[in-house]
Amino acid sequence: MESQDDFALSCPIQIQRYPQVLLAHGGGGKLTHQLIERMFAPAFSNPLLGARHDGATFSVNGSRLAFTTDSYVVRPLFFPGGDIGSLAVNGTVNDLAMCGARPLYLSAGFILEEGLPMETLWRVTQSMRRAAAEANVEIVTGDTKVVDKGKGDGVFINTAGVGVIEHGLSISPASVRRGDTILLSGDIGRHGIAIMAAREGLSFECEITSDCAPLAGLVSALIEAGIEIHCLRDLTRGGLASALVEIAEVARVNIKIDEIAIPVREDVRGACEILGFDPLYLANEGRFVAFVASPDAERALSIMSSHPFGGGASIIGDVASASSAIVTLKSRIGGARIVDMLTGEQLPRIC
């Protein structure tokens, strides 16, 4: 077969080791990374895609723009603290914010399964409306497809977004420098645990709600205050650990973080212990890390801390020598370990 030959000739060996797509290819960890690096990046090769950023940035007639996309397949559709609609708006708003852009316009592409209750679609749509209003973006174009019953799962949503970059900073993993201070905008792990609890019918003493939130306002406050930001990254699939490892690899730096400085709520930590999860790998939908020039770190922390979506912010580490691309964690009991990307699949369809 010709196509078989094409594949054998061209498909990189690392991809060939997996003759079929696994859930972990969508988990935001090593296999997702490999698929991007070996399949998509070579095919769609261009400098913008190569930046391994949360979105692409480019200039049109002298205006700097950001452009990003994400599909949402979260299960269940509604969970404590959010739903697929608010997630689809905030996720793309946040990816634009991580590019240092002010989000302007979103698209919305729906893939509906035949038989989806119209009421469900209505609730999702109303949630998107509220989230867009809160994030100050407009949903300006869209598309609806319907697939046969049993060929989808209720509703999948894709959002893409366009934003404008109104400052002179170059915010990108490649801009991370030795000496940078790393801030985390709040406690981690709530989205992952909220989804897990909703899916498995677990209950805790207090309900653990997703941290799902729009981050563009907080980022904008940092930029307007003149903070020298080098890189921003929201902590979605793969969690804090995978985000930091990817940045370390792109910037070729050694990232050192301190476990004791990473806020994890007691109930989230407890749930992690029971369920066997590591909070470092849990998904978040309203948290990000900021790499800033170290003289600006305390000021950045103060701006974050006084913002509704940065209340639990902390300084979690810094960027050390530029010789090795690793992430090192100083543990609670004082030991040090190397942090790797998420391997395999922790919680499929988290977003």
Add this chain to the structure above:
Amino acid sequence: MESQDDFALSCPIQIQRYPQVLLAHGGGGKLTHQLIERMFAPAFSNPLLGARHDGATFSVNGSRLAFTTDSYVVRPLFFPGGDIGSLAVNGTVNDLAMCGARPLYLSAGFILEEGLPMETLWRVTQSMRRAAAEANVEIVTGDTKVVDKGKGDGVFINTAGVGVIEHGLSISPASVRRGDTILLSGDIGRHGIAIMAAREGLSFECEITSDCAPLAGLVSALIEAGIEIHCLRDLTRGGLASALVEIAEVARVNIKIDEIAIPVREDVRGACEILGFDPLYLANEGRFVAFVASPDAERALSIMSSHPFGGGASIIGDVASASSAIVTLKSRIGGARIVDMLTGEQLPRIC
């Protein structure tokens, strides 16, 4: 239930008549239209979305941009003349072209079903690469999600696109004027029949291939020649008939077309007769109509005809009185009938 109340209070009666999503809600005809008008447009209410165009157009720092999205769920993934990859690139390129924009950048969001052969994804990716190169656009950002086996159907692709508008024309359904001449860029119905044949294992004397093609080059040639274009619309789901009815409704005009002037290949016409389809409602992926100021019509026809993707172009009608929003077809035998939008679902998952 609170959500039930929300729904009952707010969900418009026309939507409530359908308690569940039907395949026809994604067919590009009346029900799709109703979903947009009654569910999405009120929720995401803004002037850009209200334009009922193939995409949104807006200005950023004085540059006019276009932004559009489409999800692709075509079945089968590969068909004569194309595949889901080329469709996903050309479809979004064409929506930008219909806004009068020069396509610049695309995003690609994949929703993969667990167990998808990696070779299939490779072939789709390579097809997207070729289509993007042919259309002179770059795929600059993307996303991959994986859903459990049985909760998807191989691969769904969303593409969104950003383009720049480099002329002073206002190309939009609202710009259509009495006296405009309507051009069709080539024969219709091939995509629909090609998909149908591939799906049902039908064979014809000569293979009928999809017309899937990028249209931005042809549109650009018309604009550069100074043709006074008022509206452009590609003829995807719902076909020529649904596209014209929608334009007539937005512009509040009477569109008159002449059946004998509408090119349909003999084999497509034969297949339609056997299968009981009307070519006016069949989907196309490389055909569009142009509403132009009538003094420019012959020149526009000549430009189209000399372009590889406009070889079979013809003048199919004009815009008459502005008092009634209808489409009238003069039939081959001289009678006249009113053309309506596609009702129900002709061929699900055509794109």
